[in-house]
Amino acid sequence: MLERLNQAMEYIERHLDSEIEAAELARIAATSEYHFRRLFSALAGLPLSEYVRRRRLTVAGAEVLAGKETLLDVAVRYGYGSGEAFARAFRALHGVGPGEARRTGAVLYSQPRMSFRLVVEGSSGMRYRIVEKDGFRLVGRRTRVPLVHEGMNPAIVEFTRGLGKEALARIAALSDQEPEGLVNVAHDIAEPREEGSELDYYCAAATGGEAPEGMDVLEVPAGTWAVFEASGPSPQTVQYLWRDVYTQWFPSNPYVSRPGPQITRTVFSPDGREAEAALWIPVERTTG
Template identity: 25%
Template sequence: MNSQRDGGYEMNGWMDGIQNAIRYIEDNITEDLNIEDIAACSYVSAFYFQRIFSVLCGVTIGEYIRNRRLTLAAQELSRENDKVINIAIKYGYESPDSFARAFARFHGVSPSAATKKGARLRAYAPLHIKISMEGGTMLEYKIAEKEAFTVMGKSKKFNTDTSYDEIPSFWREHMKSGENQIVCGMYGICMDVDGKIFDYLIADNYIPWNEIPNGYVTKVIPAGTWVIFPCHGALPKSLQDVNTKIWSEWLPNCREYRLGGNYSIELYAPFTENPEDTYCEIWVPIEKL
């Protein structure tokens, strides 16, 4: 297995690392699972692990853990003579009520109903990561060296489990509020990761002689090497399609670079009247192996 080196992460064999992380979850499913400990098994940072996992598996890491726990809890309720509260505590729920609500949403029946013979229950099997080659696809990209630069923007904290739904709302609120007159939204930047929580900035290049308005912040993007992926077409589909290819196709096959810092950038060109003419880019920091 490859290991962390000089703050970056080797990409060779990281698919095996993701599977190691899933195995770790399964082995410790009734314990207090920490995203940093899970990611450490995958040989990538918690920031990148959560992004890669969501793209490859179609669910967030939090959803996966919850689905597996509720599957195993139902199996125990259906075959063992144990109290619901004991099963709830075993699988990380602080009260029978919170367990019952989550259980009913997942299985469509209450925990007590699951103890009865013939109850219909859902099962979410452990994931096994497998990449299949189904013919060549073209993914355009370029490697670029960039000096450090400073951005100014509106910052908000997000949880990785809900960010895909909440960040578009953040953009809509920003554009409708008229604050796009202060920051038009040249960049969307993920950075300052703390476990599942990260800062997302709607930002522009900072002009040093301009005053920083109340509620806005500046951030320095370090100098370094970036791999830049262009996206053509209507948003958010074009961005999401390229993002999926980055994590599921480009990264597994990269042998010259490792992932760099725990941040990534979306660059947006001025919007056009025809959505299909929209252009944007995804920037991922990398380091030479």
């Protein structure tokens, strides 16, 4: 898997001055585009589109400083339709416009080339199981929130508080199957999954029954799920569990993620500082 990922990274480098399709990178890595994007983000720490943008502007920066071509020629080579668009993107990364950088020999930002290598960790292990599940409903309340990679998500905290304890208890009472009780659901996450990208967030229960009037419903088709469990400090336990699933479990097991809601069930200690978490990710077994 790592060898194929690094072949995809080499492809990026050879095509910085042309269009780069995520589908082609996924083909090189022998996986789905959906899984490739999520695996890349987990391993690299930034979305695929952002990495490509930074690498293009890094190489373009070197050519700007070299002064052998016009700024417009450099802009067009790296996919910008106008000098103005190139200047905006250049300044956003480097903190200075391309014209000023060329005149003054400014210090520029450099996004290093990435490659992936095996680091032997795995000392703590991971608790997981594979579940074949019939279709079911997630019933509760939904909102649209920005994506937050680390720390508490203020929009989710505000939304949950606004529902109130009675409403949360009514939702939890609808649960009649795994994952049991009140669950948090992330669905329809806008690409490229950068900080601030929007997603549908549900405070819901898994059920086979009908939804009460006024409740939001997400129909979930039958499929395979990987279920992971962890315990420790909150909120790091859940966030690190997401990271470890993509950086450790997927590269070591014959599964890839598939489109669908990603579900967490978290039980907090009385003081809220500790958590026991279960993470449900829709998966499919690889054939290779």
